[in-house]
Amino acid sequence: MFPMRRRVKYKMHILERDVVLDWLRLIQSGGDVKGFFFRRNISDIIIYGAGALGLKLYEDIRETDINVHYFIDKSVRYVDDVVTVYTPACIKEVFTSECSIIVTSVFYFPEIYDYLREELHNDVEIFSIEDIIYDGIINMKNPKL
16 A cells, blocks of 8 residues: 555545646647637736746747746745746746736645635636646647647
8 A cells, every 4th residue: 555645645646647748649639738828818927836847838938929937836946047937936026917917736726726826816827837737728629629
């Protein structure tokens, strides 16, 4: 029997793997994640999570009109010379209301969503990376949506 901690970590990896596989399917089918932002007139975002999924999202939209203002991550790490990474404790001081927040931590999305709502007390749009990928898949199947 796996100890509880290992089971949680295993579930996290399974969820993240599923998102990565769906993202790969989207790309292989000729789709992308950019349409999600354009269909919603979102041009300014904050990426919550500077791990593999956050960096992949940044890479996919870096050459577009979508502005990544900064990353939020528990461990401040280097992304590139252009984008800053802040800790979650800084969100109140650095948040700009014109930005939508994209949470790339699949497993902890509910907790992060609640934390952001509690800290920001406003109508900020908060999306999961899953929302973006599945929107792309749906729009590949139904391009008129």
